[in-house]
Amino acid sequence: MPPPPFVKFATILATTFFFSLIHITSQQSDLESDCTGKWIHIRQLPPRFNLDLLSNCSTYVIFDNFCPYITNHGLGQKTHNRSRSWYRTDPHMLELLFHRRMLEYPCLTPDPEAATAIYLPYYAGIDSLQYLYGPEVNSSFEHGLDLFHFVRYSDSPSIWERNSGHDHFLVMARPAWDFSQPLANDPPVWGTSFLELPEFYNVTALTLESRAYPWQEQAIPYPTSFHPPNLALLDSWVKRVRISRRTSLAMFAGGGGGLSGSLNVRRSIRIECENSTAQGEENGGGDGYGKLCDFVDCSNGICEHDPIRFMKPMLHASFCLQPPGDTPTRRSTFDAILAGCIPVFFEDLSAKSQYGWHLPEERYKEFSVFIAKEDVVFKGVKILDVLTGIPRAEVRRMREKLLEIMPGIMYRKHGSSLGLRTRKDAFDIAVEGTLQRIKSRLAEVAVQ
Numbered sequence: 527m528p529p530p531p532f533v534k535f536a537t538i539l540a541t542t543f544f545f546s547l548i549h550i551t552s553q554q555s556d557l558e559s560d561c562t563g564k565w566i567h568i569r570q571l572p573p574r575f576n577l578d579l580l581s582n583c584s585t586y587v588i589f590d591n592f593c594p595y596i597t598n599h600g601l602g603q604k605t606h607n608r609s610r611s612w613y614r615t616d617p618h619m620l621e622l623l624f625h626r627r628m629l630e631y632p633c634l635t636p637d638p639e640a641a642t643a644i645y646l647p648y649y650a651g652i653d654s655l656q657y658l659y660g661p662e663v664n665s666s667f668e669h670g671l672d673l674f675h676f677v678r679y680s681d682s683p684s685i686w687e688r689n690s691g692h693d694h695f696l697v698m699a700r701p702a703w704d705f706s707q708p709l710a711n712d713p714p715v716w717g718t719s720f721l722e723l724p725e726f727y728n729v730t731a732l733t734l735e736s737r738a739y740p741w742q743e744q745a746i747p748y749p750t751s752f753h754p755p756n757l758a759l760l761d762s763w764v765k766r767v768r769i770s771r772r773t774s775l776a777m778f779a780g781g782g783g784g785l786s787g788s789l790n791v792r793r794s795i796r797i798e799c800e801n802s803t804a805q806g807e808e809n810g811g812g813d814g815y816g817k818l819c820d821f822v823d824c825s826n827g828i829c830e831h832d833p834i835r836f837m838k839p840m841l842h843a844s845f846c847l848q849p850p851g852d853t854p855t856r857r858s859t860f861d862a863i864l865a866g867c868i869p870v871f872f873e874d875l876s877a878k879s880q881y882g883w884h885l886p887e888e889r890y891k892e893f894s895v896f897i898a899k900e901d902v903v904f905k906g907v908k909i910l911d912v913l914t915g916i917p918r919a920e921v922r923r924m925r926e927k928l929l930e931i932m933p934g935i936m937y938r939k940h941g942s943s944l945g946l947r948t949r950k951d952a953f954d955i956a957v958e959g960t961l962q963r964i965k966s967r968l969a970e971v972a973v974q
Contacts, residue, residue, distance in 0.1 A: 561633035564961060567641035568628060569685065569694075571648060575673060576625065579652045586659040595619050595831070599626035599940055601753050605833060611754040611763070611939075614831040617734060617857050620699035620749050621649040624732075626940045627953045638685045643964050644694045646729075648673055650720065651699035657718045658704065667709050669718035674725040691728040692967045695960050701735035701853045702743045730963055732956055735855040736880055744963065745880040746956045747935045748857035750864050751833035754938055757945035764929055767866035770841045773816040776913055777843035777867070779836040779858055781825035782851060791849045791872050791899040795909065796821065802910055815844075818910050833861070840865035844921055845895065845913050850876055860935050863893075868924050870909070872899035883959035884934055884952060893927040 583593040595602040595614065600622030602614040615623075625647045628634075635641050650670070657666040677694070678686050686694070698705060698720070707717035720726065721742055731743040754760045778799060782792045799819035820843060822829070822836050829835045836858070840846055846862035847870045854875035862869045871877055871894055878890050890896070895916070901907040933949040950958075 563642055563965070564633040565635045565641045566628070566631060566633060566643045566645055566957070566961075567635050567638040567685075568645045568647060569638075569677065569681070571646065571673075571676070575648045575653070575676075576621075579649050580622075582652075582655070586655045589655055589659045592616060592618065596622065599623060600749075601939065602751075602831065605751065611759050612751050612833060613753055614833075615749050615751045615753070616831060617748045618651055618699045620734070621651055621697045623749060623937060623940075624697045624953065624956075625649075627937070630940060631957065638682070639688075642693065643961055644685060646673070646677070646694055646696040648696050649699075650696060650705070650731075654700065654704065654718050654720070658716070664714060666707055666714045666718040667723075669705070670720040670723055670726060674723070678725070689728075689968060689971070691726070692971060693964050694728075695730040695732065695964065697732045698743070699734060701855070702731070702733045702737050702740065702745075703735070703853060705731075705733075706737060728967075730960055730967075732960065735853055738875065738879075744883065744959065745855070747860050747881060747884055747937075747952045748855075749937050749952075750857070750860050750935075751837075752864055752936055754936075754946065755941065756943035757949070760933065760938075760946060760949070764932065767841065767864075767932075768925075768929060770866065772842060772844045774820040774839070774843040775815045775818045776845040776847055776870070776910060777820035777822065777839050778847040778849075779822040779824050779829060779839065779861075780849070780851065780856075781823065781827075789903050791902050792851070794902045795847055795849055798909055818914075836861060837865055840867040843867050844925075845870050847909065848872070848876055849899065855880055863928050863932055863935055866925050866928050866932075868894060868921065868928065870895045870897060870913070872897055872902065884955050885931065889927075893924050893931065 580596055583596060584591045595616035596619065597603055598613060600615075600619035602616060602619065605612040605614060628645055628647070638644060654669055656662045657669050662668070677691075702721060704717045705720040706722060707714060707719045709719050709722050721731065727742065729742060732746050733743045734745065734748055736743045736745040752763065754763065776799075778795050780792065782790075799821045802818040820839050822839050824830075824836065840862055843865075844867070846858065846865070846867035848856055848859050848862065849872050850856075854873060855877065859869050859877055869877070871890075874896075877885060877894075878887055878896075895913065897907065897909060897912055902909060933951055934955055935952055937953055938946055938949075938951045
């Protein structure tokens with residue numbers, strides 16, 4: 527019987543970490559000129575903060591059995607046996623993916639005194655499950671306290687004391703709201719209080735979604751299912767996206783918005799899309815498209831780990847509608863960029879005010895469309911009319927911009943080729959942004 531995926535993952539991760547330490551010790555003097563201001567030290571945490579948590583992968587029935595998605599260091603299983611770039615990736619496994627990639631970071635140092643930043647390989651999102659769905663739901667204010675006591679008092683306290691935690695960072699693979707329950711809530715409601723704990727006010731948290739007025743956190747892209755191991759496979763995908771025939775004006779992949787529900791932008795999209803489909807069948811499409819709107823029903827999570835369901839329709843659409851759901855952001859935004867499908871946003875919190883490191887605010891008009899959700903729901907603005915009015919030349923220009931930014935929003939596979947490493951991916955940009963943020967924070971503290 528093969529070992530459970532978390533055992534295999536732990537063994538490979540431990541081996542990789544051992545050889546990484548050997549490598550950075552032998553290469554550190556050669557890299558000093560290239561790594562000035564970029565050194566990162568990985569704090570060695572007891573396995574109860576990361577690898578041991580994976581043994582509970584089938585415990586939280588209400589959440590999901592995430593055992594299959596641990597494989598390949600958080601990339602999940604391949605979509606099919608011959609696949610080299612496509613996986614059934616669960617975005618909540620970003621903590622594993624990031625940890626594995628950190629072990630390849632070229633400017634690691636075993637000396638915390640020499641480091642600009644300190645990485646905490648804590649699987650915060652996975653640990654939060656016991657508070658969100660498990661037996662500790664009434665103790666959510668305690669989430670993170672064990673970690674703090676370890677890094678502050680038990681293990682080399684001087685590492686934390688040097689900068690009072692300002693130089694520490696971690697990944698939290700859930701929206702920041704899931705960690706923002708006020709400590710005063712009694713009884714507790716949804717979420718843990720990790721980001722509300724004064725003990726962690728100085729730590730930088732990389733989350734899938736930030737709050738409207740973030741202090742600790744910075745949003746980084748959701749992982750998609752595309753993780754190429756070399757430059758040839760990335761370039762091949764870019765070529766496919768560029769030549770793909772766009773037979774639909776717009777598409778929406780998602781759930782919610784039932785026709786009997788209350789007024790919201792998803793419901794407006796469903797109604798407009800279904801009406802346009804009926805009209806298109808009668809009139810033979812419109813404006814050169816086979817259909818004006820394509821709807822992919824992803825209710826009940828059926829699309830989450832099956833990228834074929836939505837990537838093919840995205841490849842054949844010019845615009846991908848990105849309405850907010852339970853929270854403002856969507857993984858679908860990054861799937862759309864990957865498919866060269868121009869994202870259409872309905873509120874700024876869905877992306878523009880979130881992913882500034884990867885998608886600078888001043889560039890959004892170059893690759894996306896904005897239509898206020900209030901105009902759609904309450905003023906009768908027709909989404910398809912707005913999109914039809916965009917000149918074809920402008921659509922082509924926006925798609926080329928998507929191809930330009932595509933490498934920066936994907937997470938390449940660990941152990942990728944040297945050629946592919948010359949293209950900064952989402953991980954590279956996140957680390958650069960973290961280092962700059964920490965340097966700025968330390969400079970602010972120094973003058974206070």
